[in-house]
Amino acid sequence: MARSLVAGVDSSTQSVKVTIRDLESGEQVSQARASHPEGTEVDPEVWVGALDDALAKAASQAGVGAAAQLVGVGVAAQQHGMVLLDEDDRVVRPALLWNDTRSAAAADDLVRELGGAEVWAKATGSLPVAAFTVSKVRWVAQHEPEAMKRAVRVMLPHDFLTRRLSGNAVFATDRGDASGTGYFSPATGEYLSDFLFAAADKALATPRVAQPNEVVGEVAAGAKLSAGTGDNMGAALGLGLNVGDVVVSLGTSGTAFGVSATPTADPTGVVAGFADATGNFLPLVCTLNAARTMTAGAQLLGVDLAGLSDLALRAESGAGGLVLLPYLDGERTPNLPDARGSLHGITRENFTKENLARAVVEGMLCGLADAVDALSAQGLQVNRVLLIGGAASSPAVQQIAATIFSADIVVPVSDEYVAVGAARQAAWAVLGGGAPPAWQATPAPPSNSRPAAQTAQAPVLPANPNPQVRANYASARNALHP
Numbered sequence: 001m002a003r004s005l006v007a008g009v010d011s012s013t014q015s016v017k018v019t020i021r022d023l024e025s026g027e028q029v030s031q032a033r034a035s036h037p038e039g040t041e042v043d044p045e046v047w048v049g050a051l052d053d054a055l056a057k058a059a060s061q062a063g064v065g066a067a068a069q070l071v072g073v074g075v076a077a078q079q080h081g082m083v084l085l086d087e088d089d090r091v092v093r094p095a096l097l098w099n100d101t102r103s104a105a106a107a108d109d110l111v112r113e114l115g116g117a118e119v120w121a122k123a124t125g126s127l128p129v130a131a132f133t134v135s136k137v138r139w140v141a142q143h144e145p146e147a148m149k150r151a152v153r154v155m156l157p158h159d160f161l162t163r164r165l166s167g168n169a170v171f172a173t174d175r176g177d178a179s180g181t182g183y184f185s186p187a188t189g190e191y192l193s194d195f196l197f198a199a200a201d202k203a204l205a206t207p208r209v210a211q212p213n214e215v216v217g218e219v220a221a222g223a224k225l226s227a228g229t230g231d232n233m234g235a236a237l238g239l240g241l242n243v244g245d246v247v248v249s250l251g252t253s254g255t256a257f258g259v260s261a262t263p264t265a266d267p268t269g270v271v272a273g274f275a276d277a278t279g280n281f282l283p284l285v286c287t288l289n290a291a292r293t294m295t296a297g298a299q300l301l302g303v304d305l306a307g308l309s310d311l312a313l314r315a316e317s318g319a320g321g322l323v324l325l326p327y328l329d330g331e332r333t334p335n336l337p338d339a340r341g342s343l344h345g346i347t348r349e350n351f352t353k354e355n356l357a358r359a360v361v362e363g364m365l366c367g368l369a370d371a372v373d374a375l376s377a378q379g380l381q382v383n384r385v386l387l388i389g390g391a392a393s394s395p396a397v398q399q400i401a402a403t404i405f406s407a408d409i410v411v412p413v414s415d416e417y418v419a420v421g422a423a424r425q426a427a428w429a430v431l432g433g434g435a436p437p438a439w440q441a442t443p444a445p446p447s448n449s450r451p452a453a454q455t456a457q458a459p460v461l462p463a464n465p466n467p468q469v470r471a472n473y474a475s476a477r478n479a480l481h482p
Contacts (some may be wrong), residue, residue, distance in 0.1 A: 003068040005029060006430065007058065007223070008238075008423025009051060010416055011077035011161055012036070012231060013097060013252050016050045018058040019419040023071060023427050026439030030061035031416070040100035044083050044091055044157065048164045073165065073219055074226040074426035076234030076418045077158035079180040082136040084151040084204075085160075089168050093147045095157065096136040099253070099288060101330050101337040106142065106199075107135035110182075114198055121265040123195070125179065125186045125273025130337050131286070134182030138199040154196070154204045156181070158228040162216065166225055170217035173207040176233035176282065179275040184209075186275035187263040212278050213428045213436075226429035231418045232257055232284055233277040235388065237436065238421030239412065244383030246375060246407070248368045250391035253332075254290030256371035257282050258380050270333055270374045277425060278436065283380055285371035287333050289341075290364055291391040293326040297360035301353055309396035311357035317403050317466045320350030323476040324363030333371060334481045344476040361396050365404045366473035372405060384408045384460065388417055402461040404469060409461040 004023040009016065017033045034050035036042065055073075064070045080098040085091060096103070107128040111120055120127050128135050133156065141148045155163070159173045179186040183196035183206075191206055210216050210227035217225045229237070232255055235247065246258040257274075264273040264283040276282035298308040327339040343359070376382050385407050391397050392411055401409045420439070428436040 004071045005062055005064065005068050006072035006074070006423050006426040007055060007070060008419040008421065008426060009055070009073070009075040009077075009161070010231065010234065010418035010422060011047055011051060011075065011157060012418070013078050013099065016047065016054050017416045017419045018051075018054040019416055019423055020058045020062045020064075020070070021420070021423045021427070023430060024437070026420075026424065026427070026437065029068070030058045032057035032061065040097050041094040042097065044095045044160050047157065047161060051161060070221065070223045072224045072226065072426035072430040074422035074429070075158045075161045075165070075228040076231050076422040077156070077161060077228070079156070079177060079230040079232065080131045080133050081157040082133045082140070083155050083157060083160045084140070084147065085153040085155070086150045087152045092151045093140070093144065096139070098131040099329070100136070101130040103135040103139035104130035104337040106138035107132065110134060110138055110199060114195060117267040117269065121267040121273070123185060123192055124182055125263055125265050126182065127267070127269030128182040129269065129332055129335055131332060132180065132182040134195060134199045137196065137204070141200050148200060148202065152205055154200075155207050156230070158230065159207045162225055162228045165219050166217040167220060170225060171205075171207045172210045172216040172227055174212065174227040174229045174233075174277060175209050175275040176277040177228070177230035178209055180230055180272065186273060186281060212425070213432065215429045224426070224430055226426045228422065229277040229425060233274070233282060234418040234421030234425070236282055236421065237277045237424050238415070238417035238419070239386065239388070240439065244381045245386055246372055246380065246382050246384070247386045247388060248372065250290045250364070250368070250387065250389035250397065252290065252292060254287040254364070254368050254371070255284055256368055256375060257284035258375060258382070260380055264378045266374075266378055269335060271378050277421065283375055283378055285333050285374050287367050287371065288329050288331050289326045289367070291389065293328060293364045294360060294391055294394070296328055297357060301357060305394060308357050308360065309394045311354050312361045312396040313399065315352070315354040315358035318469050318472065319355040319358040319362060321345040321347070321472060322350045322355045322359040323472050324359040325476055325480060326360070326363045326367060334477070336481060339480065342476070342480065344479075345472065358400070361400050362404065362469055363473065364391070365397070365401055366470060369404045369470060382407050384410050386410045386412055388412060398461060402464045403466045406463055406465050408463050
């Protein structure tokens with residue numbers, strides 16, 4: 001009998017990753033990737049071509065069609081992006097991605113026009129910022145009215161890819177990704193059609209919201225399609241998060257999020273009150289600048305990322321008072337889309353390569369520590385911090401994190417957790433049942449020179465915070481954004 005497999009897709013800003021896993025155990029059989037073009041707006045049909053290439057390569061490696069059968073596919077993708085289709089299912093204009101900040105003023109206008117921050121937080125769980133889909137819809141309506149006139153459907157990147165995989169038969173989403181649009185209520189599970197109409201100045205069709213374990217359609221070869229979800233929701237599902245686990249993800253952007261049984265509604269807009277991919281909630285804080293801060297720092301210092309790590313670990317905690325505000329691409333949290341990065345506290349004594357490298361890492365992590373504090377203030381339990389994403393493999397990031405966060409640090413085995421979560425959702429849809437299949441992420445010891453303390457759950461780096469680092473960062477931040 002052929003082995004039953006499922007495929008999980010992570011269509012991110014920079015690339016698409018596909019992992020093919022055993023249906024029952026979650027064991028990885030193959031993986032592949034393909035690149036996406038740079039930019040803050042992209043023709044979404046390019047994503048389709050990249051996905052087809054990566055999926056075909058991964059399936060070939062897995063022996064699909066011979067020794068194995070692909071029975072399910074799930075797609076997770078970058079949140080918030082706006083895809084508009086016309087009545088003939090053609091793309092109206094390039095998709096505006098989450099990191100396109102031109103819609104910042106549109107977000108402010110919508111908040112003001114529709115009752116203010118309290119109304120938005122209560123209705124949607126979040127305050128719209130430039131990243132949110134609703135803000136991008138308003139921008140197109142204002143600046144490209146002919147494009148909006150042609151549009152009949154609005155959807156998210158993962159919705160679009162699921163639709164194309166189904167031969168355009170499926171028009172569905174999940175409550176997790178829908179909760180990041182700005183026109184959906186995670187608390188009720190319903191669209192807020194008046195919010196979307198106010199943004200577009202017309203009615204637009206939205207994907208139906210499927211159940212977390214629902215089969216929404218099939219691909220051409222017969223594999224079942226799950227509803228899919230957003231990237232952060234996929235990562236939470238792939239990691240198998242429990243209450244008290246907070247993820248700090250250090251990719252292109254930085255995110256901090258955790259699972260909650262109850263919805264949140266933060267009128268300050270710092271915490272986005274998203275839903276997750278299982279029926280719970282996923283309060284989240286996002287920063288625009290994470291791993292690319294380290295890349296920029298390494299380029300400035302003329303070293304690679306390993307060299308940056310080595311330099312940072314030669315400096316004392318606090319970098320001699322040198323503080324980097326890492327707003328290199330503007331910032332989302334705090335909401336400063338037009339801000340730029342800045343270096344504070346420079347003296348002749350502390351202006352060294354080592355301190356500068358340390359300030360780069362500390363600045364990136366302090367921004368995420370602020371994010372975790374905001375989650376805690378909304379009632380989220382924080383027992384431990386799981387570091388994931390490309391920058392999490394850096395020894396400097398791991399060791400310095402223990403001096404920044406007030407909870408123990410866990411570094412899971414490096415994996416494509418968004419794609420894993422998408423595959424796990426696909427397996428859930430195929431197998432049915434009230435809960436996802438019990439695939440578990442395996443934590444690994446962090447890259448640390450001192451012995452890691454052992455617990456029943458995982459090897460950890462015990463919290464060893466240096467309050468002065470956070471205090472110096474707060475002073476620099478408050479000088480820019482009181």
